[in-house]
Amino acid sequence: MPSICFYFQVHQPYRLKEYTFFDIGSNHSYLDDEKNREVLNKVSDKCYIPTNKLMLELIEKHQGKFKISYSISGVALEQFAEWRPDVLQSFIELANTGCVEFISETYYHSLAFIFSREEFKRQIEQHRQLIKKYFKQEPKVFRNTELQYNNELAKVIEDMGYDAIICEGVDRLLGDRSPNHLYKAPNVTKIKSLLKNYRLSDDIAFRFSDRNWSEWPLTAERYAEWVHSVAGHGETINLFMDYETFGEHQWAQSGIFEFMRYMPGYVLKHPDFDFKTVSETAAAYPVRDVYDAHHLISWADTERDLSAWLGNPMQDEAIAKIYELEQEIYDSNDKELLDTWKKMLTSDHFYYMCTKYWADGDVHKYFSPYDSPYDAYIYFMNAMSDLGNRLRKKHHPKLKKKA
Amino acid sequence: MKKRIKVLMFGWEFPPVISGGLGVATLGLCKAMAPLADVKMIIPKNVPDFNIPNIELVGLNSIGKNELEELFKKEIHYSFPEMRMHKGAGFGPYTRIAENEFIDKKFYDVFHGEVTPFEIDDLYGGDVIKKVIEFARISVQYCLRTKFDVIHAHDWMTFLPAMELKIRTGKPLVLHVHSTEYDRAGEHSKNWVWDLEKRAMELADRIIPVSHYTGEICAKHYGVDPSKIMPVHNGIEAVKHTVKNKPFEGNLVIFFGRVTMQKGPEYFVEAARKVLSIHPNTKFVLAGSGDLLRPMIERTASYGIGDKFFFTGFLNKKMLNELLAIADVYCMPSVSEPFGLSAVEAVQYGIPTIISKTSGVAEVLNGSLKIDVWDVDKFAEYIMAALDYKGLKKSVVDANAHSLESITWENCAQKVMHVYQSIFDEQE
Structure with missing residues (x-):
């Protein structure tokens, strides 16, 4: 009996303001509160509020047969609590239905797994506490930032007590095997890996409103047929996508809400199909084969690797230097400095510095609040420089007097 | 045929x-x-x-x-x-x-x-x-x-x-x-x-x-x-240049071209003044001559930055190459520049380039730092960042080298x- 396993990613970073060289030493606030609030309001009105309402309606309508999972970053939840408590409340209502599961991730949507194992674990714990506080759940499934994943991560997460971990179903690792089964890493005992079915996921997330796509316009009925065709050779169809797909990436005018409103009904018409949350999926099906991800993979771009966040000299320098401050930051015992530092670990900052395709003039490839990847880098470096100066002054109070 | x-x-x-x-x-x-x-x-x-x-x-x-x-x-x-x-x-x-x-x-x-x-x-x-x-x-x-x-x-x-x-x-x-x-x-x-x-x-x-x-x-x-x-x-004709060591301490930021309204020398002077307020150890060279040369000299003197800001007058190709070989940042704040071949010459020397958006060369050097000439704060910001932040310098240089292949x-x-x-x- 094949299942549909929906997981939606909800994340909003704390963007940095255009913090210039001339601000260093005189201005210690780096976050663009105005912009962050503006984006949060916009996305809340276009996506979170109407989509949460729709999901609640679907859960009520299908009386427990429609189930979904969310991974909401800590920084997104923080911003909801501060600026849009109504959005937070609507997620709590969803949690109360019993048909919604919340997934564990790094609080700051960070790349800590690569740069600091200690910080990685701290952020997961910090996130667990927040999920428990708001949604009264103990997450059993983990997903890493942007579905970054390898065998080593699977092992680390298993050792932390999780039942399952989420990752991308990458063609080069799957070969001719299907993503519609559960897999495991070669080096783990029991943790199960849930692989994203990127074709069926991207039909909704990327292609839905593409008028050049041969399947446009995609109807809920047609999509359900594709899903049903998996019957007999698959156990779970993992549809993983950004939640902002609904109303933000795919505009309301594209019909994405109507599609979502009717699709579950069409899927459930086939008596063999149902919807499961991530941990239900992991519990329901056995591991069928080994998924051997030696190098880090992700769900980004056609490369499905880390090249959107790391690899160019700016990204590499910025991220190496921010993690270099880790020890000093913790030693300082300064809550404000620690909070600022952690917010600068969010992966989006490095994504904005991406220059892939940039030299070819493809400037719109990467969405960013800044004019160019250079600006993203400069503001980050300036802010980090000021943060570093403040830290040093704390360590050497004499310097402070001198200044 | x-x-x-x-x-x-x-x-x-x-x-x-x-x-x-x-x-x-x-x-x-x-x-x-x-x-x-x-x-x-x-x-x-x-x-x-x-x-x-x-x-x-x-x-x-x-x-x-x-x-x-x-x-x-x-x-x-x-x-x-x-x-x-x-x-x-x-x-x-x-x-x-x-x-x-x-x-x-x-x-x-x-x-x-x-x-x-x-x-x-x-x-x-x-x-x-x-x-x-x-x-x-x-x-x-x-x-x-x-x-x-x-x-x-x-x-x-x-x-x-x-x-x-x-x-x-x-x-x-x-x-x-x-x-x-x-x-x-x-x-x-x-x-x-x-x-x-x-x-x-x-x-x-x-x-x-x-x-x-x-x-x-x-x-x-x-x-x-x-x-x-x-x-x-x-x-541009492909040439390989070697970078030389500077005969002095500190960074060198250069501008070369006719010293006329079109080339925006005054923006270079204004940006230099801002940079020097934070990085007094930087040196600026304005190479070229033209009707705005004297007003520019007077302006740097009145700002009291004359000891950091040098005017060379017109330089021949050989002297220009000497300058390019030791420069750290190249600036072309032209108010209106149909192309701007000199920016491409700087790229051949592996120097990070800051060029105006109102220039033709901005269309081919996609990886350059691009400024609105009137935005002197941003201009100064870019100069300092290109000097201080190695990651930026390398990114600009790499991207420009990529562009150079098709120029x-x-x-x-x-x-x-x-x-x-x-x-x-x-x-x-």
């Missing part, structure tokens, strides 16, 4: 007689065109022993007295004195010699004067317009005896003979626009040179601006039909051939 196209080209600057980017560009294009077409190049002045393989180079200075007499046995009646070009009192580099009453007299003097062998010392010195008219008179008479399929003229100095030959022979006219009076003098440039450019653009079959940016100026400020405009970016004269020549072909296709 298709018949090789015979191109009649008119140039003004040409190596080794050179003052700016125009000569470099004309030569680069010519060399790359040689395998593709038969090019005859008419220039004011050539130097014995300076030859380019497969290019027929004709310096008007080399047409002797006897040959001239032969050419002028029967002189044609020129159309351009009757064009009634607008001679409005606009400002511009040539304004004083382009004033109303003088233009008619210049035409009269040239066309009623003796035909004497063409002589020119300084291509832009003295009475340039009179030289331009003399150049037109002799070259038209000369070219009417030659066979060609297309006329290709580089900048306003050569537009008169090109127009005359177009009118007489009906052969297609292609204007290569390296710079316009609008770039040189801004909004208030509606003088005789501006009008010459406008008339020539109207008459031309195709206009090849050196960038989309310049193409837009042709369309917007000269009212040219955009369908005639086919931009072709300049190339070749071969690409440029291919595109120019496509422009010719588009005219022939239309005529068929």
